[in-house]
Every structure is written in structure tokens, then in C-alpha cells.
Amino acid sequence: MFKIIILISCMFTINTCSKNTPSEAPTLRVAFPLFKSINEYDPSRITYIPEYMLLKNIYSTLVELDLKGNLISGIAQKYYWKNDELHFDIHPNLKTVDGMAITGEDVETSLKRLMILSTNPHGNLKTLLCPNLILKSLNDPCPGIIATKDKVILKPQKKFVFLLPMLASVDFSIIPKSSLDMTTLKIIDYRNTSGVYYLEKDIDSKNLQMNLAVNKNHYHYSAKIPHKIILVPSGRSAPKNAIELFRENLVDCITTADIISTDHLIDLASQNTEAQIHQTLDMEISFLNFTQKGIKQITEKNRFILAKKIRALFHELTTHYKSYRPVNQYFLSFGEGAISGEQEQEFIHKLESASDDLSINQNIKGDYLLVTDLRQKLESKLNEINKNVKTSSASAYPDPNTHYNDRPDFHIAGVDSGFQEDIGLVSFIINNDRFGLGKEKGKKWLDEYVQIENKQERIEKLRELHYSALIKGFFFPLMSSSFAAIIRKGWSFDFSKTQVSLPLWKIQKEN
Structure with missing residues (x-):
């Protein structure tokens, strides 16, 4: 996935950059280099790391990877192979911010949508589940997917052992049916999502920063994770780059997706007592x-x-x-x-x-x-x-x-x-x-x-x-x-050295 270097023309206001008081829920200000309306983000067409990172934080997948790269439960509370069939028991308590349950039907719709669009570069699910069929609409049958409210069964031609880890990719995010236009298959609602965060405020002509808010109905929710995330422009055409934003206390986090080189982030961490650095392997x-x-x-x-x-x-x-x-x-x-x-x-x-x-x-x-x-x-x-x-x-x-x-x-x-x-x-x-x-x-x-x-x-x-x-x-x-990220002291973080995209819920406010 590319470390993007896209021209971004944007401005931002700084009146939201005050520090949290103890009585406030944790708010994390993040430098973000790829600034465009949320309507341009879609798990079915990911090219750049910032796209992957944002979508990872607002959508969840059936299974996930832990810090060591091992598979763990996601939307599927339980998953297992039964002969050549892959079974998923859907998390019974997962809901969107407005209380809509995430069901097996949402999973089926999301996977079929991906196969119809055929635009994702990170794996061809159709080849495994519906190899000889042409899917043109969500109503077209795919015998490789069986879904009920609380269960999904995938029936590939045979037991493909890499199918499970493939489904941990953000391309295979689960989008609630109610958040899709069922004809065009476009995402029309970024408030009701399956992830830890949802869109609270999109960018517009007057507001050129994007706000995400936590979904307390999510299984990753904790009182210590950021309850609000403010994405502040840091791209090449932004008024200030990520390092300037950090030094002026306008952001708390510079992610691995930024256009700032790792060397400059190493220098920042050595010169600024407020900066903590995270580095991956040379990936x-x-x-x-x-x-x-x-x-x-x-x-x-x-x-x-x-x-x-x-x-x-x-x-x-x-x-x-x-x-x-x-x-x-x-x-x-x-x-x-x-x-x-x-x-x-x-x-x-x-x-x-x-x-x-x-x-x-x-x-x-x-x-x-x-x-x-x-x-x-x-x-x-x-x-x-x-x-x-x-x-x-x-x-x-x-x-x-x-x-x-x-x-x-x-x-x-x-x-x-x-x-x-x-x-x-x-x-x-x-x-x-x-x-x-x-x-x-x-x-x-x-x-x-x-x-x-x-x-x-x-x-x-x-x-x-x-x-x-x-x-x-x-x-x-x-x-x-290596890829590198900077997190301001006062926040603790738990990131993997072998994974580039940052799950922002792995950052917690220290007492």
C-alpha cells in the first residue's frame, strides 16, 4: 500500500485545538495528509495508506489481526472451519451508534457488493466463492455465501487456508445495508458504521477538518480510548506540515501515513520532549x-x-x-x-x-x-x-x-x-x-x-x-x-512493528 503523496489544498481553524480538561472525554488531534470528503472513501477502492487507515477506524471486518499478526475475532465473535465450509457466528451485541444491529445479512451484502464492483486490489473473493457466475446486482445469487441474522457460512470450492487472513483486510469491511444505496451500491451514510468510530462532521467549504466520534456500542470501546478524533490537514498544500502542527501543539499524533519522512520524525522525537516515536520494521x-x-x-x-x-x-x-x-x-x-x-x-x-x-x-x-x-x-x-x-x-x-x-x-x-x-x-x-x-x-x-x-x-x-x-x-x-508515527506524551499507544496502518483505538489517554 502506498505512502501517499497527494496534493491537497485545504485550510483549517485552530479553535478546536485546546487541551482536554479532566472532565472531558479524550479528544485526539491527528495530522492527516489526504484530505477529501468522506464520500470519496470506500473500502472497495483503496490505493493509499491514509484511505486504508481512515476506513480501518470506521469499519470493522469479520476477523482481525492482533499485534503479532495472529487472527482474532472481529465482527465474527466465533469462526471455524467445518470440513470445507467457513462458519462465522456474528457478534450479538455489535450495533451502530444509532443502535442498529450488525447482522449476517450486512456481511452478505458487503461481500457481494465487493464482488459486483470488482475494484478492490487486495484479493478476489468472487474467484473463491462464485467462480463461474457474473454478479450484477445484490439480488443475484451466490451459492458460496449463506447468511442468516446471526450466522454466515462461506462455501469455497475447497478449504483455502488463506481465506480467513484475507478477510482481515479493510477491503472486506462490513457496511450496514441501511448505509448503502442498494441500486448504485454507493455508501450514503457514514454515521452508522460497523467500526470503532463514525463520521461526526465532514469537511465542507467552511469546515476543512473532519471529526470522528466513538461508537460506544463497539466491542473495542473503552473509556480511555479517544472519544473524538479531529483530523487536521497536513498535506503538501496545507498551511502547516505535520511537524509544524505538532510543535505548535495543534495535533497530538502524526501517523505512519503522513508525507513526512521517517528521518524528520526521528529528529522530532529526539528534539521535542513531548514526542514519543513508534517505528515499524523496514517495511x-x-x-x-x-x-x-x-x-x-x-x-x-x-x-x-x-x-x-x-x-x-x-x-x-x-x-x-x-x-x-x-x-x-x-x-x-x-x-x-x-x-x-x-x-x-x-x-x-x-x-x-x-x-x-x-x-x-x-x-x-x-x-x-x-x-x-x-x-x-x-x-x-x-x-x-x-x-x-x-x-x-x-x-x-x-x-x-x-x-x-x-x-x-x-x-x-x-x-x-x-x-x-x-x-x-x-x-x-x-x-x-x-x-x-x-x-x-x-x-x-x-x-x-x-x-x-x-x-x-x-x-x-x-x-x-x-x-x-x-x-x-x-x-x-x-x-x-521504516514507517514512523509520533504520539504526544500524555497518551500511551500499543502498535505493531509489522503493521503499517494505525488503529487509533490503540491509543489511550493516560491518567
Whole structure:
């Protein structure tokens, strides 16, 4: 998932930034970089970490992951396999803020909606539950889902062991039926949600900050968690960045989703006695990725030469960064899907042996999505590599319907590389064509991947694809870093080092 770098134009008022008095319920002020109306947030189409984070806090899933990555109960108070069927007993006391019960019918509606829209990049549920059917409306039957008020049964073709962890992804959030337009499938009510928080106030022309409030009917509710969350703009076009907001006591939290680099947050924590820092493992990877257009237009030889030059530039620009480290593969070296030491050395040798003579006669286009300070340093440097290499800042990945000639030949971006095998993450890699398969081959590869029951065989298939993408010059790792967050003293927090998105209910007000 990308650490977003999206242009945001917004203002905010500071009259809500006073400290809590002991008699007030805890209010947490959070710097938030992706500022748009709540109507633009939908679990069915998540691209950026801030989207994932906000939706994670207002919607819940059937199952969840604890801090160690283990599955735990969510909306399903109890879950179990019965032969090849996956059974979920729905939490009997979960209600929205207005007292509407979350039921098995809501689960069925949410899952079928996701299959109809087919826009989520983190896993294809339809392939597992309704493989040969075309769903066009919620009334169309899917024999792989059976639901009653208090129970849901999923009936895949066989026992897919990764189905449960896949359902912990925010893509598979449960949305109350009453909060949906049953014809267009759009979310029309963000007050009645299934999550710990709900929308109290959206942004508008007069109010350019978003307020969330706690749902006391939720199973994660506690008197100590933030009862109100104020999202304060911190994007590139906001009046102040996240660090300025924190130093001026206008926010209490800078999340892992912000555009501020980890190095700047480390410096803030060392210089400001009010700042506590949380860091993940080195899970953010900056990379160079050639598109299908780029693979066709640029020879393998020139892809390696261009990558060698860009990697050298990255290493030069990040020499003094505390958190950036050279990296030679997509996944953590000890993570699942990592290539072997021998494969890594083969890739390094091929890259270092590449010529310095970049012979490109046609114009090639690249865009980059990176944290602010590194982005600014790259801006003037990338265009010096070759007169025919044109690079530009990008606010998002281009629409797939963009005319072929207008599409970029390569991307430079940062992404969460993950830690354990995760079908959602693997789907994201394939659907965003990280490893050069293209749409049709990618779909075929993913369909084959999900059919493999043995985990080690799946990991080997992923490793082979990973190695192939590197050695053929489709994908080039540049640098790795940790994600970081800052929380003001007076609040305690309990976050995972292997999960990027922050559950804000894991922050508690100290006495």
C-alpha cells in the first residue's frame, strides 16, 4: 500500500485545538495528509495508506489481526472451519451508534457488493466463492455465501487456508445495508458504521477538518480510548506540515501515513520532549517499476542501465538519512517471498555490470510518488540522466483508461512491502503490475496461486516470480526504510512493528 503523496489544498481553524480538561472525554488531534470528503472513501477502492487507515477506524471486518499478526475475532465473535465450509457466528451485541444491529445479512451484502464492483486490489473473493457466475446486482445469487441474522457460512470450492487472513483486510469491511444505496451500491451514510468510530462532521467549504466520534456500542470501546478524533490537514498544500502542527501543539499524533519522512520524525522525537516515536520494521520500500509500455519500448539492457543510474542517485541523496538503507529485493530479507542469497547476488552482479552508456533515442516518461523532501531533491536530478528521459511528479497512478501514448514508462514510488505471506498484498502486487506480468498473465498467475493448498509451494511460486521480475529488469528496489508515527506524551499507544496502518483505538489517554 502506498505512502501517499497527494496534493491537497485545504485550510483549517485552530479553535478546536485546546487541551482536554479532566472532565472531558479524550479528544485526539491527528495530522492527516489526504484530505477529501468522506464520500470519496470506500473500502472497495483503496490505493493509499491514509484511505486504508481512515476506513480501518470506521469499519470493522469479520476477523482481525492482533499485534503479532495472529487472527482474532472481529465482527465474527466465533469462526471455524467445518470440513470445507467457513462458519462465522456474528457478534450479538455489535450495533451502530444509532443502535442498529450488525447482522449476517450486512456481511452478505458487503461481500457481494465487493464482488459486483470488482475494484478492490487486495484479493478476489468472487474467484473463491462464485467462480463461474457474473454478479450484477445484490439480488443475484451466490451459492458460496449463506447468511442468516446471526450466522454466515462461506462455501469455497475447497478449504483455502488463506481465506480467513484475507478477510482481515479493510477491503472486506462490513457496511450496514441501511448505509448503502442498494441500486448504485454507493455508501450514503457514514454515521452508522460497523467500526470503532463514525463520521461526526465532514469537511465542507467552511469546515476543512473532519471529526470522528466513538461508537460506544463497539466491542473495542473503552473509556480511555479517544472519544473524538479531529483530523487536521497536513498535506503538501496545507498551511502547516505535520511537524509544524505538532510543535505548535495543534495535533497530538502524526501517523505512519503522513508525507513526512521517517528521518524528520526521528529528529522530532529526539528534539521535542513531548514526542514519543513508534517505528515499524523496514517495511517501506522505494522502487523503480517499469510499466508494460516501458517494458515494450525500453530494452532490457537500457532498463538495467537506467535503474543503475537511478539507484546511484538514490544512494547519493540518502547518504545522510538515518532510516534509509540500500535494498536488493521487494520483500524483507527474512520475510516470506524473499529471494535466496544466491539469487540476490546474481541480480546485484547483473545490475552492477550494466554499462554507463544509456542509449535511448525516443522520449520515455516516468513519474514519481515519494515523500516530500526526497521528492524535491530528485526533481532536479532525474531529468539530468538523459535528455530523452522525462520525469514528472504524479498525484496518483494514471487511470488505466489513459491513452497508451500518455502513460508513463516507469514509476518511482514507495510502498509497504509486507512481512508475512498475505493474499491481499500479493493481489495488490499483481493487480498493480509490480512484477511485469501484465493484466491477463497476472490474472492467470493469481488464479493458479490461490489454488495451491501447500503454503511452502505458494511461497516458492511467489519467490520465482519475484526473482524473475528482478533479473528481467521489470522491477528494481532502491531503498528501504521504516514507517514512523509520533504520539504526544500524555497518551500511551500499543502498535505493531509489522503493521503499517494505525488503529487509533490503540491509543489511550493516560491518567
